[in-house]
Amino acid sequence: MSETNPSHDALRQRVQTSLDRQGMMQALGVRLLAVAPGTVTLALPYSVCVTQQQGGFHGGAMGALADIAGGYAALTVAPEGMEVTTVEYKINFLAAFQGGELQATGRVVRGGKRIIVTTAEVVHIGADGKRSDCAVMQQTLVPVPKTY
Numbered sequence: 220m221s222e223t224n225p226s227h228d229a230l231r232q233r234v235q236t237s238l239d240r241q242g243m244m245q246a247l248g249v250r251l252l253a254v255a256p257g258t259v260t261l262a263l264p265y266s267v268c269v270t271q272q273q274g275g276f277h278g279g280a281m282g283a284l285a286d287i288a289g290g291y292a293a294l295t296v297a298p299e300g301m302e303v304t305t306v307e308y309k310i311n312f313l314a315a316f317q318g319g320e321l322q323a324t325g326r327v328v329r330g331g332k333r334i335i336v337t338t339a340e341v342v343h344i345g346a347d348g349k350r351s352d353c354a355v356m357q358q359t360l361v362p363v364p365k366t367y
Contacts, residue, residue, distance in 0.1 A: 226256075227254065227256075230254050230255070230256065231254040233294065233295070234254050234291045235251050237294065238261075238287075238291070240367065241287070243283065244283075244287060246268070247263060247266075247268060248263065248264050248266065248268075249262065249284065250262045251291075252322065254291075255295070256296065257295055257296055257326060257327035257330065258292055258295070258325065258326050258327070259291040259294075259295065259324070259325050260322060260324040260325075261284060261287060261291070261322070262320050262321065262344075263284045263320060263321045263323075264320045265317065265318050265320060270317075274317050275315035275316060275317050276315065276316055276317070276321060276353075278310075278312055280321075281310070281312065281354045282308070282310050282354075282356070284323045284341060285308070285310055285325070285339040285341050285354060285358075286339075286358065287323070288324060288325030288341075289326075289339040289356060290325070290358070290360060291325060292325035292326055292327050292339075293325075293327060293335040293337050293358075295327070296330035297330075298362065300365050301364060302362070302363055302364070302365045303335060303360040303361065303362055303363065305358060305360050306359045306360060307358070307359050308356050308357065308358035308359070309358075310354055310356040311354060311355050311356075312353070312354045313353055313354055313355065314352065314353055316343035316345075316351065318345065319344050319346055320343075320344050321342070321343055321353060322341070322342050322344055323339050323342075324339065325337050325338070325358075326338050332362070333361065334359055334361055335361070335362070336358070336359055336360075337357070337358045337360065338357050338358070339356040340352070340354075340355055340356075341353040341354040341356070
């Protein structure tokens with residue numbers, strides 16, 4: 220039997236509270252899958268709301284998911300009372316997929332006081348459970364005061 224880590228529970232609640240306030244992520248059906256210090260995994264289900272003209276996941280949806288995963292990984296290392304905001308990101312799209320869901324795992328590369336650098340890997344999970352690389356991203360964020 221595994222024990223829960225109270226600090227991980229607090230981090231998960233911090234991320235979930237922020238995610239619940241994001242109208243776009245709520246509209247797209249993004250779910251929080253995992254949280255640990257410096258790492259967050261999110262899922263985006265396939266739907267007509269996230270497709271491009273050929274029926275595959277839209278690059279904008281992939282970019283948004285990667286941005287949010289990296290951002291929430293950064294939030295796990297930001298001081299209490301702070302949020303984070305993206306300054307820039309670069310994404311490489313590796314393949315297009317339909318159906319299933321996308322999962323993005325954001326990881327902190329460097330967590331500084333003024334800037335935080337993250338990466339995110341986006342994978343497609345098919346109906347058969349097969350995992351395929353979809354996109355990779357690098358991102359720079361800055362801590363900002365929490366206003367809610």
